[in-house]
Amino acid sequence: MPSLPDMTTADAADLARAQAAAHPGQTAPRPDADQEALFEALLRIGDSTLILAHRVSEWCGHAPALEEDIGLANVALDLIGQTQMWLGLAAEVEGEGRTDNDLAYLRDAWDFRNLLIVERPNGDFGQTLMRQFLFDAWHLELLTALMQSADPRVAEIAAKAVKEVAYHLERSSDLVIRLGDGSEESHRRMQDALDDLWPYTGEMFLSDDKDVTPAAEGVMPDPSSLRAKWEAVVREVLDEATLSIPENDFAHKGGKQGVHTEHLGYILAEMQFLQRAYPGASW
Amino acid sequence: MEQLAAAQPDLAQVWDWLSEVPDPEIPVISLTDLGIIRNVEWQGDVLVVTVTPTYSGCPATGIINLDIETALRERGIEKLVLKRQISPPWTTDWISAEGREKLRAYGITPPVDGTAADGRLAGRVARMAGGSNLTIECPRCGSTKTEKVSQFGSTPCKASYRCTDCLEPFDYFKCI
Numbered sequence: 001m002p003s004l005p006d007m008t009t010a011d012a013a014d015l016a017r018a019q020a021a022a023h024p025g026q027t028a029p030r031p032d033a034d035q036e037a038l039f040e041a042l043l044r045i046g047d048s049t050l051i052l053a054h055r056v057s058e059w060c061g062h063a064p065a066l067e068e069d070i071g072l073a074n075v076a077l078d079l080i081g082q083t084q085m086w087l088g089l090a091a092e093v094e095g096e097g098r099t100d101n102d103l104a105y106l107r108d109a110w111d112f113r114n115l116l117i118v119e120r121p122n123g124d125f126g127q128t129l130m131r132q133f134l135f136d137a138w139h140l141e142l143l144t145a146l147m148q149s150a151d152p153r154v155a156e157i158a159a160k161a162v163k164e165v166a167y168h169l170e171r172s173s174d175l176v177i178r179l180g181d182g183s184e185e186s187h188r189r190m191q192d193a194l195d196d197l198w199p200y201t202g203e204m205f206l207s208d209d210k211d212v213t214p215a216a217e218g219v220m221p222d223p224s225s226l227r228a229k230w231e232a233v234v235r236e237v238l239d240e241a242t243l244s245i246p247e248n249d250f251a252h253k254g255g256k257q258g259v260h261t262e263h264l265g266y267i268l269a270e271m272q273f274l275q276r277a278y279p280g281a282s283w
Numbered sequence: 284m285e286q287l288a289a290a291q292p293d294l295a296q297v298w299d300w301l302s303e304v305p306d307p308e309i310p311v312i313s314l315t316d317l318g319i320i321r322n323v324e325w326q327g328d329v330l331v332v333t334v335t336p337t338y339s340g341c342p343a344t345g346i347i348n349l350d351i352e353t354a355l356r357e358r359g360i361e362k363l364v365l366k367r368q369i370s371p372p373w374t375t376d377w378i379s380a381e382g383r384e385k386l387r388a389y390g391i392t393p394p395v396d397g398t399a400a401d402g403r404l405a406g407r408v409a410r411m412a413g414g415s416n417l418t419i420e421c422p423r424c425g426s427t428k429t430e431k432v433s434q435f436g437s438t439p440c441k442a443s444y445r446c447t448d449c450l451e452p453f454d455y456f457k458c459i
Contacts (some may be wrong), residue, residue, distance in 0.1 A: 067433035067443060074435040081340025085369070140402045156370035160339055163372060163459045164439075166402035171434040 037092045037213040046086030047114035053079035085157045105275035109264045117200035119263045121221025124270040125236040130193035133172035137233045138204045141226040150218035173237045180241025304354045307346040310390040318377025329362040335373045338439040394458040421446035
């Protein structure tokens with residue numbers, strides 16, 4: 001099925017149901033069975049965009065310049081929009097009647113599958129930008145690969161998101177270069193940020209048994225296949241930014257399996273507060 | 284049957300009505316100027332309107348759906364379903380010629396087709412080095428001596444620019 005109907009009113013939903021009943025050939029497809037691997041794979045993408053969006057949105061009203069405040073908020077907004085599509089599809093694939101909102105607001109830390117890098121604290125503006133750049137470069141390669149997914153639902157979300165992420169990467173690489181190759185102070189901060197964040201990039205390219213089926217079926221790329229292109233972009237930008245890539249190849253890992261740093265709990269406590277305190281609240 | 288047929292406005296009429304619904308963020312252009320109405324059809328006695336979002340997180344999407352519904356209900360359409368379609372993804376190429384002129388008159392430089400970001404370093408470096416062929420005209424004085432202030436402007440679909448001749452800041456509706 002190419003896209004999800006967006007019912008805006010209760011009576012429209014009733015009409016659709018009545019119509020579906022009148023035309024048996026057009027009933028909604030049954031939830032996909034045996035799609036656990038795809039469900040996991042979708043969470044790994046959707047949870048990463050969700051948690052990064054939340055982190056970036058923490059800057060709203062606090063950025064060093066008005067244009068950057070707006071830029072950060074817009075990036076966060078794009079990522080939240082993409083999250084709705086990824087988690088919406090995950091919920092559909094799961095077939096348990098959950099929604100994108102249920103997945104975002106009613107799971108605990110061990111059920112989240114995001115990369116550890118996105119839950120890193122914002123730090124200073126330089127650290128936020130370096131995290132964004134390292135992520136954007138990976139995100140663009142991932143989406144480019146997903147546009148060829150054997151699952152058309154995955155491919156169409158990727159085709160939508162990739163246009164937005166190309167702008168994210170242009171912005172973050174531009175700023176990384178300007179600050180890296182900037183003043184002594186900005187250079188030092190960007191190098192510190194890179195040193196801190198580099199050990200969190202390896203996880204993007206590590207596979208586990210959950211990656212095997214989607215990769216074999218051509219639904220998702222093998223994570224390791226994205227590394228060469230990512231590294232080429234990252235090296236070129238960091239060279240121009242006069243920053244040195246750390247020699248150490250050590251990689252923190254666990255996020256994709258639900259083993260998180262303590263930071264995720266604090267993010268969820270804030271992000272999920274409303275739905276926990278006032279279950280079912282909406283506006 | 285004849286009564287039913289009479290109660291169903293033809294699709295050209297529906298498109299006309301939709302062409303009068305303004306975009307909530309940029310009210311000088313309509314939803315049809317923007318190219319986000321992808322299809323209108325009758326399925327039995329239910330009118331199905333297919334809408335595509337501009338940006339996936341655009342907060343105007345909900346308002347747009349509400350505005351469509353309000354406009355069509357005011358014209359007597361009772362059975363209405365709004366469908367969301369994300370493929371093919373919306374592109375600024377779908378903004379009508381008329382819509383582009385309305386944008387310019389409103390103070391927003393319309394998108395220069397074919398200049399969408401691709402995230403590739405080569406394009407970015409060329410632009411930074413001033414080697415870009417991307418010419419953004421000031422919507423007020425028409426000068427091409429303009430500079431980018433920020434890739435992200437007052438809404439996700441716009442970038443902030445400044446004219447170095449008349450010194451006015453302005454929005455550029457960026458190409459996607």
